[in-house]
Amino acid sequence: MSHSAFKHFVLGKGIQKSRDISRPRRVLGSLFAATIAVYSQDLLADEGGVSVWLPGFFGSLAATPLQPGWSLTSIYYHTSVSAGADVARAREITIGRIPINLNANLSANLNATGDLALALPTYTFATPVLGAQATVGVLGLYGRTSTSLAATLSGTLTTPFGAIPFARSDSISDAVTGFGDVFPLAALRWNSGVHNVMTYVFGDVPVGAYDSARLSNIGVGHGAIDVGGGYTYFNPQTGHEFSGVLGFTYNFTNQSTQYQNGVDMHFDWGASQFLTKQFQIGLVGYVYKEIGCDSGSGDRVGCFQSQVISIGPQVGFVMPLSTTTQGYLNIKGYKEFAAENRPNGWNVWVSFVLSPAEQTASAPPRRMITK
Numbered sequence: 001m002s003h004s005a006f007k008h009f010v011l012g013k014g015i016q017k018s019r020d021i022s023r024p025r026r027v028l029g030s031l032f033a034a035t036i037a038v039y040s041q042d043l044l045a046d047e048g049g050v051s052v053w054l055p056g057f058f059g060s061l062a063a064t065p066l067q068p069g070w071s072l073t074s075i076y077y078h079t080s081v082s083a084g085a086d087v088a089r090a091r092e093i094t095i096g097r098i099p100i101n102l103n104a105n106l107s108a109n110l111n112a113t114g115d116l117a118l119a120l121p122t123y124t125f126a127t128p129v130l131g132a133q134a135t136v137g138v139l140g141l142y143g144r145t146s147t148s149l150a151a152t153l154s155g156t157l158t159t160p161f162g163a164i165p166f167a168r169s170d171s172i173s174d175a176v177t178g179f180g181d182v183f184p185l186a187a188l189r190w191n192s193g194v195h196n197v198m199t200y201v202f203g204d205v206p207v208g209a210y211d212s213a214r215l216s217n218i219g220v221g222h223g224a225i226d227v228g229g230g231y232t233y234f235n236p237q238t239g240h241e242f243s244g245v246l247g248f249t250y251n252f253t254n255q256s257t258q259y260q261n262g263v264d265m266h267f268d269w270g271a272s273q274f275l276t277k278q279f280q281i282g283l284v285g286y287v288y289k290e291i292g293c294d295s296g297s298g299d300r301v302g303c304f305q306s307q308v309i310s311i312g313p314q315v316g317f318v319m320p321l322s323t324t325t326q327g328y329l330n331i332k333g334y335k336e337f338a339a340e341n342r343p344n345g346w347n348v349w350v351s352f353v354l355s356p357a358e359q360t361a362s363a364p365p366r367r368m369i370t371k
Contacts, residue, residue: 068133136185261292
């Protein structure tokens with residue numbers, strides 16, 4: 001999530017002081033802190049197509065330092081996805097619309113949309129921890145998701161009296177509006193010139209609106225822990241930047257369905273160029289792949305490993321608001337492809353970060369010269 005005035009440099013001319021461009025590191029780093037904790041039920045993967053991890057959490061300058069103190073990140077997130085028979089069948093089994101002992105052919109499609117508002121306060125400590133800059137925070141969200149499923153099944157139902165021909169058409173839709181799960185997080189960042197390294201951990205506390213018999217949910221229905229690390233190359237002299245973050249999600253068992261998602265692997269990346277002290281453009285993308293099989297007594301669909309890849313544009317603006325506060329607006333979009341056991345579609349993030357402005361040292365007082 002989770003990304004965040006800029007140096008004064010002229011394209012193709014001269015070398016400017018690196019101190020001038022340290023601000024985007026801190027502002028965009030605040031945005032990173034938000035994006036590592038976002039979740040949307042609509043994206044669909046793992047159990048019936050639902051995962052805790054939302055690809056695109058991380059973006060440009062994810063590993064760069066932040067300005068010490070409190071920051072507040074607000075995000076509007078919209079997604080629109082669709083899927084075919086594999087995910088639709090898994091969702092129908094999850095909500096109890098398909099009997100377990102049914103041998104059926106399925107022609108189906110599933111469509112989902114979501115609109116979420118997220119708020120993430122974070123605090124960055126001035127005192128180093130293990131030689132790194134430490135940040136802690138917690139994210140909450142509120143929003144609406146809607147899902148529709150249309151399916152036609154035909155096959156046989158196995159009974160003690162023999163096989164019974166079976167045919168049925170389904171058209172199901174629902175929506176939910178409410179609060180989502182709560183996501184505490186912590187991160188450490190190290191900086192050495194143009195090289196920046198970070199590690200993070202966040203958890204999912206499953207307190208959001210969730211019902212295993214419903215197509216649409218805001219909460220995920222089970223706890224999870226996600227850990228990972230990342231690297232950012234950022235050259236203040238040229239404005240070139242590239243970031244990549246690799247992470248893994250361990251999912252606990254959903255007590256409502258007795259279903260446990262496999263381990264998820266995800267890689268988020270961003271590349272950008274600073275054109276002026278307040279304007280940034282670039283690309284973002286992600287690769288998501290479930291590397292562990294789903295399990296549990298409630299697993300009726302087998303391993304059901306999922307994956308998806310995405311790429312899209314981004315643009316950012318730094319807004320000096322006062323001598324002590326600055327804002328950062330970032331807009332990025334993703335187009336998904338190469339999906340397996342997971343819908344593909346598109347999503348858009350509009351993020352705004354309020355953070356402490358970098359304080360410049362005041363000029364020393366002039367000495368009075370007396371004869």
